[in-house]
Amino acid sequence: MLEKRGNGHHLIEVKASNSHKEQHIPDVAVQAYIAAACGVEINSAEVMHLHKEFRNPDVGDLFARTDVTRHERDRVRKDLLNYCERDTWAMVKLLEKLEELASAR
Numbered sequence: 001m002l003e004k005r006g007n008g009h010h011l012i013e014v015k016a017s018n019s020h021k022e023q024h025i026p027d028v029a030v031q032a033y034i035a036a037a038c039g040v041e042i043n044s045a046e047v048m049h050l051h052k053e054f055r056n057p058d059v060g061d062l063f064a065r066t067d068v069t070r071h072e073r074d075r076v077r078k079d080l081l082n083y084c085e086r087d088t089w090a091m092v093k094l095l096e097k098l099e100e101l102a103s104a105r
Contacts, residue, residue, distance in 0.1 A: 001014065002035070002040065005043060005044070006043065007041065007043075008041035008042060008043035009035070009040055009041060009042055009043065010042075010043065010044045010045070010046070011028065011031055011032055011035065011042050011044070011045040011046070011072075012045075012046055012047075012048050012065075013027050013028045013031060013045070013046070013047050013048070013068075014048045014049075015027075015047055015048070015049045016049075016050075017049045017050065018049060018050045018051070018052040019049060019052060019064075020047050020049060020064075020066040020068075024047045024068070025047075025068055025071050025072060025075050026075060026079075028045050028046075028047060028068050028071075028072045028075075029072045029075040029079065031045075032045055032072050032073075043069075044067065044069045045067075045068050045069050045072045046065045046066055046067050046068055046069075047065070047066045047068055048063050048064070048065050048066075049063065049064055049066075050062065050063060050064070051063055051064040052064075
């Protein structure tokens with residue numbers, strides 16, 4: 001979900017879980033990356049899940065929220081650097097093979 005906040009948006013990744021889990025972070029990172037690629041400015045992000053202590057709507061909230069803004073940005077940066085490293089390695093290997101084929105002629 002996206003909430004308009006100021007000049008940007010707040011991203012909310014809703015999970016069918018009763019706790020925040022580390023594996024939710026990549027999901028948020030992917031959503032933020034796609035939104036940014038589409039021109040949507042994401043200023044903050046959170047994971048929303050069922051509150052495990054919820055018993056009665058008059059007493060508490062059905063959902064719990066965990067701010068993951070920093071984790072999401074760190075994850076996107078790490079994943080992009082990892083991708084660039086692999087892509088660069090593949091290009092070096094391709095160049096080596098092309099040079100080998102060219103010198104064999």
